[in-house]
Amino acid sequence: MSILVYIEHADGAIKKTSLEAVSYATALAEKEGKEVVAVALGTIDQGALAKAGSAGAAKVLQVEDDKLNAGIIQAHANVVAQAFEKVGADTLVLAKSSLGDAVAARLTIKLKAGLVSNVVALPETDGGYKVKRSIYTGKAFAYSEITTANKILAVKKNAVALKADGADASVEKLEVTLSDSDFAAKITSTDKATDEISLPEADIVVSGGRGMKGPENWNLIEDLAKAMGAATGCSKPVSDSGWRPHHEHVGQTGVKVAPSLYVAVGISGAIQHLAGVNASKYIVVINKDPEAPFFKAADYGIVGDAFEVLPKLTEAVKAIK
Amino acid sequence: MKILVCITHVPDTTSKIQFTDNNTQFDKTGVQFIIGPYDDYALARAVELRDQTGGSLTVLNVGEAETEPTLRKALAIGADEAIRVNAFPSDSLFVANQIAHYATEGGYDLILMGRESIDFNGGMVHGMVAEMLGMPSISPVMKLDLEGETAKLAREIEGGKEYLEVNLPFVAGCQEPIAEWKIPNMRGIMSARTKPLNVVEAVSEDAATKTISYELPPAKGAVKLIDKDNVEELVQLLQNEAKVL
Numbered sequence: 001m002s003i004l005v006y007i008e009h010a011d012g013a014i015k016k017t018s019l020e021a022v023s024y025a026t027a028l029a030e031k032e033g034k035e036v037v038a039v040a041l042g043t044i045d046q047g048a049l050a051k052a053g054s055a056g057a058a059k060v061l062q063v064e065d066d067k068l069n070a071g072i073i074q075a076h077a078n079v080v081a082q083a084f085e086k087v088g089a090d091t092l093v094l095a096k097s098s099l100g101d102a103v104a105a106r107l108t109i110k111l112k113a114g115l116v117s118n119v120v121a122l123p124e125t126d127g128g129y130k131v132k133r134s135i136y137t138g139k140a141f142a143y144s145e146i147t148t149a150n151k152i153l154a155v156k157k158n159a160v161a162l163k164a165d166g167a168d169a170s171v172e173k174l175e176v177t178l179s180d181s182d183f184a185a186k187i188t189s190t191d192k193a194t195d196e197i198s199l200p201e202a203d204i205v206v207s208g209g210r211g212m213k214g215p216e217n218w219n220l221i222e223d224l225a226k227a228m229g230a231a232t233g234c235s236k237p238v239s240d241s242g243w244r245p246h247h248e249h250v251g252q253t254g255v256k257v258a259p260s261l262y263v264a265v266g267i268s269g270a271i272q273h274l275a276g277v278n279a280s281k282y283i284v285v286i287n288k289d290p291e292a293p294f295f296k297a298a299d300y301g302i303v304g305d306a307f308e309v310l311p312k313l314t315e316a317v318k319a320i321k
Numbered sequence: 322m323k324i325l326v327c328i329t330h331v332p333d334t335t336s337k338i339q340f341t342d343n344n345t346q347f348d349k350t351g352v353q354f355i356i357g358p359y360d361d362y363a364l365a366r367a368v369e370l371r372d373q374t375g376g377s378l379t380v381l382n383v384g385e386a387e388t389e390p391t392l393r394k395a396l397a398i399g400a401d402e403a404i405r406v407n408a409f410p411s412d413s414l415f416v417a418n419q420i421a422h423y424a425t426e427g428g429y430d431l432i433l434m435g436r437e438s439i440d441f442n443g444g445m446v447h448g449m450v451a452e453m454l455g456m457p458s459i460s461p462v463m464k465l466d467l468e469g470e471t472a473k474l475a476r477e478i479e480g481g482k483e484y485l486e487v488n489l490p491f492v493a494g495c496q497e498p499i500a501e502w503k504i505p506n507m508r509g510i511m512s513a514r515t516k517p518l519n520v521v522e523a524v525s526e527d528a529a530t531k532t533i534s535y536e537l538p539p540a541k542g543a544v545k546l547i548d549k550d551n552v553e554e555l556v557q558l559l560q561n562e563a564k565v566l
């Protein structure tokens with residue numbers, strides 16, 4: 001038996017979250033005596049795909065078709081279903097992402113599989129197949145049992161340790177059949193800032209809130225982010241006011257981040273904002289109000305004016321780099 | 322033009338999450354329930370599209386009788402009729418089965434949902450329903466315009482947007498800024514009382530998962546405050562104690 005992992009790639013490399021999914025599958029495979037096979041869609045260098053081996057995959061199946069470079073959900077789901085049959089898998093593991101979710105949802109029907117999303121730990125298998133998942137936007141956990149033979153597990157980012165000591169995987173081409181109806185949704189164009197660090201994947205995030213007063217002051221946030229090698233984020237009112245693009249908005253109704261370090265500047269710490277950051281390992285809060293609720297969720301804090309603290313902090317970070 | 326919007330009945334985003342009965346039941350004490358914030362965006366856009374095209378707008382929830390005030394609120398916001406599929410929404414596959422069954426009978430041109438529910442955060446039900454109905458699914462959608470039988474959409478991708486075109490019918494999971502949340506006005510609230518809210522029985526379909534118990538994360542320790550004139554100390558702590566720089 002095999003465990004199949006659906007891996008996503010960007011800019012010529014496998015995404016970190018997908019390598020986490022492979023690491024998770026590897027630990028699960030060891031427990032169940034199975035083999036890990038990954039499947040990658042679209043054009044990407046074979047050498048880059050072989051790196052799935054570092055996280056424990058024995059083999060990567062590549063479906064090389066330009067049409068699959070874009071994340072057309074129906075087409076991706078159809079390809080992964082064929083790969084699942086081909087390798088004789090009974091479990092599909094993937095990283096939770098907007099594309100991953102959409103593909104996994106369709107696969108539950110195609111594969112008649114029970115699915116658990118936001119998985120944070122390996123299943124407990126004595127007496128049922130019990131999986132721990134994060135719910136209520138990180139405010140709680142649930143233990144859910146999958147009752148079907150085929151299983152799909154969507155792993156939450158930063159929830160599993162990355163395995164990085166494996167040997168390169170072998171890469172094989174996989175032929176699949178796709179029909180026009182798989183491409184019913186047509187992508188007409190994309191609009192993407194390519195030089196930025198991707199916010200959902202970032203290891204450090206520096207975010208600004210309404211306390212930054214206006215978009216003209218964002219250079220202070222950007223300077224600190226640059227010094228730290230961080231992505232930039234913001235609170236909802238900031239993106240609602242058009243100070244920052246929508247895809248930077250962090251929280252309950254925005255991006256959920258899970259970095260090692262989250263730096264919040266001039267953000268009050270409303271519960272809806274916290275819902276997007278509570279998976280961060282460390283939180284630093286800079287706010288001029290000592291009563292700001294964010295301090296209760298923080299590991300380190302500075303009570304002070306952002307306009308005074310930020311330039312000094314940026315210099316201090318530069319000094320150690 | 323027939324539009325179906327599927328809404329969840331979920332704890333208000335400021336709710337304190339707690340469990341009872343030996344961590345096997347969600348504790349509803351003192352909890353306010355609302356339309357899921359993403360579903361609220363889907364509903365707001367659906368109201369605009371219905372007004373534009375002059376069709377009908379149905380809202381649907383799979384839930385027990387306690388969700389009816391939430392459905393009434395959706396009627397007050399502008400839906401024409403509400404359906405409650407009378408069942409406890411035990412897992413996403415079960416819910417998707419109910420919606421797909423109902424949608425097949427209704428023959429909808431457009432099915433809108435939220436990108437994810439804020440209780441279980443699956444982000445799955447729209448994709449499942451679309452697969453069951455053999456329709457395209459697109460999520461998370463931040464812009465949706467109709468030009469006859471074709472829809473033009475923007476979907477959020479990491480670091481940007483992707484623009485798509487798709488023919489009706491299809492299923493979309495919505496998020497902001499597709500439309501602004503609508504607050505019901507007095508006239509809406511009055512008319513909602515007389516709009517139809519029909520209860521239908523669930524079709525018997527098995528679920529694929531079963532939630533057994535819940536757990537809260539461990540409490541966070543106290544914050545370490547650093548003087549604003551000594552930012553070097555913060556950098557030193559981040560480097561040597563937290564080891565994140």
Ligand SMILES: Cc1cc2nc3c(=O)[nH]c(=O)nc-3n(C[C@H](O)[C@H](O)[C@H](O)COP(=O)(O)OP(=O)(O)OC[C@H]3O[C@@H](n4cnc5c(N)ncnc54)[C@H](O)[C@@H]3O)c2cc1C
Pocket residue numbers: 208209210211212234235236237238249250251252253254265266267268269270271272273276286287288289292304305306307334358
């Ligand atoms: C259903 C729902 C969903 C929501 N989803 C989200 C979400 O996903 N993400 C989100 O962020 N919000 C969300 N919100 C909004 C949320 O409730 C708050 O309104 C919002 O997070 C506040 O943003 P803020 O902290 O930037 O602004 P404010 O609350 O105005 O806080 C500004 C802070 O800056 C501080 N400050 C001011 N000047 C300075 C200075 N010179 N130096 C340092 N500090 C300063 C102030 O002390 C204050 O704490 C949601 C709300 C609802 C109802």
Ligand SMILES: Nc1ncnc2c1ncn2[C@@H]1O[C@H](COP(=O)(O)O)[C@@H](O)[C@H]1O
Pocket residue numbers: 327328329357359360381382383384410413416433434435436437438439441442443444445446447
């Ligand atoms: N019980 C339910 N009744 C009606 N619609 C639902 C229900 N559960 C989920 N949905 C819809 O499916 C979307 C995604 O839900 P989920 O897959 O649970 O994250 C939600 O935003 C709703 O639009």
